[in-house]
Amino acid sequence: MLKISDKSKCCGCGACGQICARGAISMRKDELGFAYPEINSEKCNDCGLCEKICSFGKAPEALPEGGQQYLAARHKDNDTLMESRSGGAFTALSDAVLKEGGVVYGAEFAEDFSVRHSRATGADQRNRFRGSKYIQSDMGACLREVKQDLKQGKKVLFSGTSCQCDALKHFLPSTDNLILADVLCHGVASPAVWQAYIKKDKREIKAVDFRDKKHFGWKEHKETIYYKDGSSKSSKSFTDLYYKHIMHRPCCAECPYNSLDRVTDITMADFWGWEKTDREMNADDKGYSLLIINSDKGRELFNAASSDMEWRNVDIASCMQRPLKSRIEINPRCTEFENAFLEKGINYVLRKYSDRNIRSQMRYLYKKTRKLARKILLNK
Ligand SMILES: Cc1cc2nc3c(=O)[nH]c(=O)nc-3n(C[C@H](O)[C@H](O)[C@H](O)COP(=O)(O)OP(=O)(O)OC[C@H]3O[C@@H](n4cnc5c(N)ncnc54)[C@H](O)[C@@H]3O)c2cc1C
Secondary structure (H helix, E strand, O other), rough: OEEEHHHHHOOOOOHHHHHHHOOOEEEEEOOOOEEEEEEOOOOOOOOHHHHHHHHOOOOOOOOOOOOOOOEEEEEEHHHHHHHOOOHHHHHHHHHHHHOOOOOOEEEEEOOOOOOEEEEEOOOOHHHOOOOOOOOOOOOOOOHHHHHHHHHHOEEEEEEEHHHHHHHHHHHHHOOEEEEEEEEEOOOOOOOHHHHHHHHOOOOOOOEEEEEOHHOOOOOOOOOOEEEOOOOOOEHHHHHHHHHHOOOOHHHHHOOOOOOOOOOEEEEEOOOOOOHHOOOOOOOOOOOEEOOOOOOOHHHHHHHHHHHEEEEEEOOOHHHHHHHHHHHHHHOOOOOHHHHHHHHHHHHHHHHOOOOHHHHHHHHHHHHHHHHHHHHHHOOO
């Protein structure tokens, strides 16, 4: 088996495995849960197709300059807005495709709350894609499924990170029926750390909300996990590790998509900096989407969806954020974090690396002190 030598050169889209007619490539997860290709050299005939299809690291083909339009948008339906992480633009855009009998792809939670890409032909299935999940999603066989849908003449809206969208663009011949919508991204977190984090409580999970607007508002960025026994837990522990860029996929440090040159038809983001446009527009703290329309196809989709949203044109200079300007910096302690996670487990790394977990640090100190005090007293 041949393994990839430099992990920072692979975004895990799986296009190489999906294109290989000899089935010589399979995606295998490493200890952090990130998938990488492995080549079975006995099956491989060195045709080079896998390298040709690989989009990551090749200069992205941005769409022609000049035509971009920048908008702040918010879904008119309050329930939809509250279920969405930004302003609910994704629901409006995908509804327009579903209404035409089209198919929508996006990232959902699986039964075990891992994240995977999936296909929806109706609103109920599509609603599972709502909400940002900051863990890398597993693309499975999506690239081939999209190809199949397009072959059957269906309209497809594919949503995902820029690298996932670009992978699809390289995988398929260009077609009018495929619309690409990327979420602006500052990296994806380790699936293995996430699994360890949710399993440590031993309670069965019902739902996860990575930005619980209902209880804390849009700006606060607090996560809530809802359990089947009716209880829930809100914290910033996982989010805090995520924002530290300490458990990211290595390739995120080399992301070629962190600029205003977008590779998709439409880019969806949070409208951070809204107060420079209008101090009152987010007074209720329910959130706003920033939409960047990059192509005529993107504009057509926005026009079809626009009646579901309140929206206005905005000046991009007033709402530039890091992923639109430059790559993120991976935390210099990420290798140390990784080793600590693998050797000592989730509770240890949460205590050591997450600032937000003060309550659990206090609990830990209390337990340690009590144990020590008991030992001293019993020995007396
Ligand atoms: C990993 C990640 C990092 C992000 N970083 C930023 C950022 O730095 N700045 C910023 O402004 N916005 C960022 N976003 C985008 C933002 O959080 C919203 O997802 C986006 O604005 C769409 O919001 P919405 O209200 O329209 O729809 P929502 O319903 O909230 O969003 C759903 C969309 O997100 C996609 N999605 C959810 N999880 C994943 C995943 N793990 N992988 C791929 N696609 C996923 C779904 O397929 C769907 O298209 C990020 C999103 C993700 C998933």
